[in-house]
Amino acid sequence: MKPLLFTDMQDRNTRQNQMDHDLLKRRHVIGRALWGIGASALSHLLPQNLLGSDVSKASVVPRAKRVIYLFMSGAPSQLDLYDHKPQMEKWFDKDLPESIRQGQRLTTMTSGQSRFPIAPSMYAFGRHGQSGTTLSELLPHTSKVVDELAVIRSVHTDAINHDPAITMIQTGDQRPGKPSLGAWLSYGLGSENQNLPAYVVLNSTWTAKRDAQALYARLWGAGFLPSRHQGVRMRGQGDPVLYLSNPQGVNRATRERMLEGLKAMNRRQFEQTGDPEIQTRIAQYEMAFRMQRSVPELTHLEGESEATYALYGPDVQTPGTFASNCLLARRLIERDVRCVQIFHRGWDHHGNLPRDLPLQCKDIDQASSALIQDLKQRGLLEDTLVVWGGEFGRTIYCQGKLERTNYGRDHHPRCFTMWMAGGGIRGGMTYGSTDDFSYNIEEDPVHIRDLNATILHCLGIDHRKLTYRFQGLDQRLTGIEAEARIIHPLLA
Numbered sequence: 140m141k142p143l144l145f146t147d148m149q150d151r152n153t154r155q156n157q158m159d160h161d162l163l164k165r166r167h168v169i170g171r172a173l174w175g176i177g178a179s180a181l182s183h184l185l186p187q188n189l190l191g192s193d194v195s196k197a198s199v200v201p202r203a204k205r206v207i208y209l210f211m212s213g214a215p216s217q218l219d220l221y222d223h224k225p226q227m228e229k230w231f232d233k234d235l236p237e238s239i240r241q242g243q244r245l246t247t248m249t250s251g252q253s254r255f256p257i258a259p260s261m262y263a264f265g266r267h268g269q270s271g272t273t274l275s276e277l278l279p280h281t282s283k284v285v286d287e288l289a290v291i292r293s294v295h296t297d298a299i300n301h302d303p304a305i306t307m308i309q310t311g312d313q314r315p316g317k318p319s320l321g322a323w324l325s326y327g328l329g330s331e332n333q334n335l336p337a338y339v340v341l342n343s344t345w346t347a348k349r350d351a352q353a354l355y356a357r358l359w360g361a362g363f364l365p366s367r368h369q370g371v372r373m374r375g376q377g378d379p380v381l382y383l384s385n386p387q388g389v390n391r392a393t394r395e396r397m398l399e400g401l402k403a404m405n406r407r408q409f410e411q412t413g414d415p416e417i418q419t420r421i422a423q424y425e426m427a428f429r430m431q432r433s434v435p436e437l438t439h440l441e442g443e444s445e446a447t448y449a450l451y452g453p454d455v456q457t458p459g460t461f462a463s464n465c466l467l468a469r470r471l472i473e474r475d476v477r478c479v480q481i482f483h484r485g486w487d488h489h490g491n492l493p494r495d496l497p498l499q500c501k502d503i504d505q506a507s508s509a510l511i512q513d514l515k516q517r518g519l520l521e522d523t524l525v526v527w528g529g530e531f532g533r534t535i536y537c538q539g540k541l542e543r544t545n546y547g548r549d550h551h552p553r554c555f556t557m558w559m560a561g562g563g564i565r566g567g568m569t570y571g572s573t574d575d576f577s578y579n580i581e582e583d584p585v586h587i588r589d590l591n592a593t594i595l596h597c598l599g600i601d602h603r604k605l606t607y608r609f610q611g612l613d614q615r616l617t618g619i620e621a622e623a624r625i626i627h628p629l630l631a
Contacts, residue, residue, distance in 0.1 A: 201599025202631065203524040203562025204331075206324065206478045207468050209507060211499075212305060212352055213486030214555070216533035216548055219260045219496055220275045221556035222292050222577045227259035227535065231543075235536045239578050244299055248489060248538060249549045255536035257576070258546035261493060270567035277500040280508035286567040287511050287520070288558045289629045293571025293580045296531050296552045296587050301352045301487070304530035304552065308587050309358045311616045318362035318607075320591065321478035323616045324598065325368040326361075327605045331475035334433035336371040338478045339471055341464040344375070345485035346502050347495035354482055363609040367419040370480065373467070375459020379438050380430060391431070437470055450513060452505040462506035469513050472523055486529055489538050490547035511560055520561045524597050528557030535576045554580045557590070563597030565631040588623035591616050596625045 218224060235255040249255070262275045267282035272290055274282050281288075298304035303313035310317040318326070321338035330337035340359045345351070359370030373379045409417040440456065443466065447455075454460040461483050468479040483503055488495055507527060514520040532555025533548035554573045560566060571583040592602040595616065602623060606613035617623035 199596060199599045199601050201563075201597070202522065203597045203599075204522045205472055205476065205562075206321075206524045206526065206594065206598070207472060207510070208320070208478070208480040209465075209503070209510075209525065209527040210309075210480060210482050211486050211503070211527070211529040212354060212482055212484045213301070213488075214304075214529040214531050214533060214550065215486045215499070216260075216488060216492065216496065217292070217554070217556040218533060218535060218548070218577050219262055219492065220278060220500070221273075221290060221558075222554075222573060223264040223273045223275075224259070224535070224575060224577055225264070226575050227257060230257040231259055232256045232541055235576065235578070239574065239576050241579075243553065246299055246550050249534075249536075252538075255534075256541045257535055258537040258541055258548065261544060261546075268567060270569075272567070272569055277497055278504050280505040284508045284511040284560075287515070287560045288566055289560065289564050290556060290558045290569045291571055291585055291590075291626075291629070292554070292556045292569060292573060293583050294528065294532075294555050294557050294585045294587070294590060295580060296555075298531070299550050299552050301530060301550075304550075305352065305354075305358060308528075308530050308590075310362065311588065311591055311618050315355075315357050316362055317614070318364045318368065318616070319359050319370065320594070320616060321359060321370050321480055322361040322364050322368040323595075323605060324478045326364050326607070327595075327600055328477060328598065330477060334429045335437070335471070335474055335476050336430075337476065338368065338370040339476055339480070340370040340372045341467060341479065341481045342372065342374075342459075343461040343464050343481060343483045343502075344459045345461075345483055346498040347485040347488075348491075351484035351487060354484065359480060363614065364607055365415060365419055367422055370478075373434075373438075375463065379434050433474075437474065438467065440466060440470075447513065451509040454502075455506070460506075461502045462509075465506040465510040466513075469510060469517075469519070472514070472519060473517075488533070488547055489549065491545065492547050493545055514561065522562045524562040524564065524594065525560045526557065526594065527559075529555070531555055532577070535578055551578070553578060559593075559629065563630055565629060568629075570626070570629055583626075583628075585626055586623070588617045588621065589626055592623040593626045593629060596630070 233256065235257055240255070260275070262277055264273050264275055266273055268286040270286050272285045272288070274285060296304055296307055298307050298313050306315055307313045309319050325337035338359065342354060356372070359372070361367070361369035371380060405417050440463070447466070451462045451466050454462040455466055457463055461481065464481045468481060471479050485495070485499055511520065511525060514523055514525070532551040532553070534551045536549070537546040538549045539547055554577060571585060572581050573579065574581050595602045595605065602615060602617045606615050608614070612619055
C-alpha cells in the first residue's frame with residue numbers, strides 16, 4: 140500500500156493538472172466565443188471570469204446584456220391580477236368540480252376541507268394598450284406599459300410549497316445546493332464592471348401582513364460554482380454592503396496595506412495547494428476595496444431628477460422600499476451589472492386577500508411600470524431583460540371561510556402568470572391559456588425550465604451548453620433530468 144502522504148500528493152497533482160488543462164481549454168473556448176455569446180468583456184478578465192463549458196458552439200445572437208428579475212415571494216394570485224375569469228361569478232360558493240381538480244395534489248392547509256368553494260375575483264378587469272391585454276384594476280400603472288410586456292399565463296412548476304418552489308424558480312431545482320440564475324449568468328458571461336459585483340440582490344420592505352416566507356442566502360448563492368459568482372446583497376439600512384466600511388481607526392491607506400499583505404499570503408497558499416477558492420478570496424477582498432468608492436456613488440439617489448422621483452412614486456426616496464430598489468436597479472444596470480434581483484415578500488394570501496393584495500400591488504405597481512418606462516427612455520430596455528413573477532399561483536377555491544368581499548387562496552403550482560419585457564422579448568402579447576377555473580393549462584404550457592432556457596437564450600446562451608461538471612454530471616440551470624425548450628413565440 141502506498142503511503143497516505145504520497146497518495147494525497149498524487150491526488151493534488153492530478154487535480155492541479157486538470158485545473159491547468161481546463162484553464163487552457165476555457166481560454167481557447169473564450170477566444171472563439173467572444174462575439175458569439177456577447178462576452179467581449181471577458182478577454183481581459185482571465186482567470187477571474189471563465190466559462191463553464193463550450194457555449195461558443197451555440198449559434199445564439201444575444202438580444203439582452205443584463206437581467207432585472209422582480210420576484211414576488213409568496214405567490215401573487217393570477218386570478219386577481221392577470222388571468223381574468225368572469226364566468227366564475229356564477230360559480231360563487233359552488234364546489235370545484237372533480238372533473239377539474241382531477242385528484243391533483245393538495246397542500247395540508249386545504250386537504251382537510253370538506254369542500255372547495257369557488258371564490259371569484261372581486262376586482263374589475265379591463266383591456267389596455269394597443270394589444271388589448273387584460274389586467275386587474277389593482278395594476279393601473281402596469282396597464283400603461285402593457286404593450287411592452289409578454290404576459291405568460293401558462294407557467295407551471297413541480298413544487299407545491301413555498302421553500303421548494305422558490306428554490307426551484309431561483310435555481311432550477313427544488314433541492315438546495317444548486318447555483319442561482321444570477322450565479323449562472325456571472326459564471327457564463329462574467330462581469331463588465333470591475334468595481335461592482337456581476338450579481339446584486341436587493342430585498343424590499345412590504346406593506347401587507349408582516350409574516351412572510353424566509354429568504355435564504357442560498358437563493359442567490361453559487362452552489363457548486365466558484366463562490367465568486369454568488370450574489371451580493373445590498374441593504375436599505377446602514378452600510379449598503381455589510382463590512383464595506385473601514386473599522387474604527389482604520390483609514391483607506393491602512394486598509395490597502397492590509398489588503399496587499401493578505402493578497403501575498405493567499406498567493407503563497409495558492410501556490411502550495413492550488414485551491415481555486417483562494418483566488419476567489421483575493422478577488423473578493425479587492426472587489427470590496429473598490430466598492431468602498433463605487434457603492435456610495437451608486438446609492439446616492441439624491442442626484443436623480445424630480446421627474447424621476449415622480450415617475451417611481453412617493454416611496455422612491457425611502458431606502459429599502461420596492462420603488463427605491465427599482466431605481467437602484469436601473470442605476471446598477473447603467474453601470475453594467477449583469478444581474479439585479481429584487482425580492483418583494485408578503486404575497487402569501489391564504490386569508491384576507493382583499494385586505495392585503497391591494498397593499499402589495501400598491502408597493503410594486505407604479506415602481507414596476509416606472510422601471511420599464513425609465514429603461515426605455517434611456518435606451519436601456521432594448522438590451523435589458525425584465526422578468527416579473529412569483530413561485531406558483533393561487534387556487535380558484537377559497538381556503539377557509541368564503542364571503543363575497545373576503546376570501547383566501549391556497550397554493551397552486553398547476554398554472555400561474557409571469558411577465559417578461561425588454562431585451563429579446565416581443566411586447567404586447569399574451570401567451571398561453573388556462574381553463575375556466577384557472578386550474579389547468581389548456582394551451583402552450585411553460586415550465587420553469589422553459590422559462591429559464593428562454594432567459595438564457597435572450598442573453599445569447601444555449602442552455603444546453605452552459606454546464607459545470609459536478610458529481611460526475613454536466614450540471615445545467617435547466618436541469619439534466621428533463622429537456623427544456625425555448626419559448627420562441629415570446630421572442631422579438
